[in-house]
Amino acid sequence: MKNTPEYRGRIATKYVAKGREEGRAEQAARAVSTVLTARGLELSAAQRARLAACTDLDQLDAWLEQAVTATSTDELFG
Template sequence: MRPADYEWQSDFAKKYVAIGRKEGLAQAWAESVLKVLLARGFQVTDEQRERGLSCQDPEQLETWLVQAATAADASRVADVLGR
């Protein structure tokens, strides 16, 4: 049996597996936002990078990803990751 196919039985394990998955998903979304900005040639400051990578709110990260993909120019990058 592959570990990914294993179904946790205890409520304790289910709770912490779910937390880990949520954190991993947030990290992936945050990295995606930064990758899209960089791929589009936008400069990202250290402060913006830290703000993006520290965000754990999936809705905020989704909003930022859409904004990163559709920003008209570099002046909008500050709006993507907040000021």
């Protein structure tokens, strides 16, 4: 296994990027939940788990846009 500063730097960069991506997904999921809560729509345990497990930023963005006008959480996650 390589143990050069360049190799360690590439590995560190990879993990930092992954951490940022995970952070963005967590933040987007919180935004969806916040919008739904503010609108008086409650997530079921299964929906909350699905939202928390999602790492697809495009899907999270779509849910966020839909959360603004959805009449139920079933409509959003249906």
